[in-house]
Amino acid sequence: VLVSPNAGPSALDTVLSVTFSGNDEAPTADGVPLSNTSFVYSRQDDGSGSYAETGYRVLPHENGHVFGLPDLYTMEGGGSVGHWDIMSEDWGANNDFLAWHKWKLGWLDNEQISCASGPGVSEHTLGPLATEGGTKLAFVPLSAQSGYAVEVRTAAGNDEAVCRPGVLIYKVSSDVDTGQGPVSVADATEDSGGCTRRPNVHAELSDATFRPGQTFTDRANGVRISVLDEDDDGNYRVRVTRP
Known part of the structure; x- marks a missing residue:
């Protein structure tokens, strides 16, 4: 990872970064391709703290590419994941990686993974992603390339910006390329405008989590994911129904 903090515009305006990971467009140095290499460059304004507050979150995003993780934002500028993973929004308030990543x-x-691969009804108890130990992810396969992931996100750990704790449900499509929407979060409160007013956070999906009594339904595949209850320790019980 090469960091050049004074080589571009102010980080208060924009943070420029790029990672060359396993492609033919990587530059070369002394004849050696700089693949799996991240470049992060922006100018730090004295006293603003902008690079310290913004640039350091770009580093794990770019390093995520080095380890093979895709961009979760779309090249057209759309938001399918919002602030639920640092591979989607890597600026502004803190955010963690998805349990899938x-x-x-x-x-x-x-x-720590619970799989709902068989037909019928199954129940899964999931602990908050920010806490140590226990089951963190329930996965509902749809095909060899796709499925639904279910996890619990709370305002703890790297997720200080979470304004609606609950169960996050999202579809993973491994046959969709980076920057084309390989992950899509289901929004439990569509068209609400979100619950956060923090800058640089995709507000609409900030309240996407499902709460007890709510159900996500994929009618095309016959999948239902219901949030049953939450216990005193913050663990959620979910029920998966599939054909």
Whole structure:
């Protein structure tokens, strides 16, 4: 990772960054391709703290590319994930990685994943992603390339910007390329305008989480994911119904 903090416009205006990961467009130095290399460059304004507050969140985003994670924002500027993963929005308030990405990186082991692959009804108890130990992700496969991921997000750890704690449900499509929407968050409160007024946060999806009594339905695939209740320790019980 090469950081050049005074080589571009003010980080208060924009933070420029790029990662060359496994492609033919990587520049070369002394004949060696700089693949799996991140460049982050913006000018720090004395006293503004802008780079310190913004640039350091760009570093884990770009480093995520080095480890193979895709861009979750879309090249057309649309938001399908919002502030629920640093591969989507890497500026503004703190935000964590999705449990799906933490599993891919090896930060969650297989024992912390609950799979709803069989037909019928199954129940899953999920602990907050920010706490240590326990089951963190329930996955509902749809095909060899796609499925629904279910996790609990709270205003703790790296998720200080969470304004509506609850169950986050999103579709993962591994056959969709980076920057084209490989992950899409289901919004429990569509067209609400969101619950946050923090700058640089996609507000509409900030209240996307499902609360007890709410159900997500995918009629095309016959999948229903219902949030049943929350216990005193912040664990949520969800019910998955599938054909």
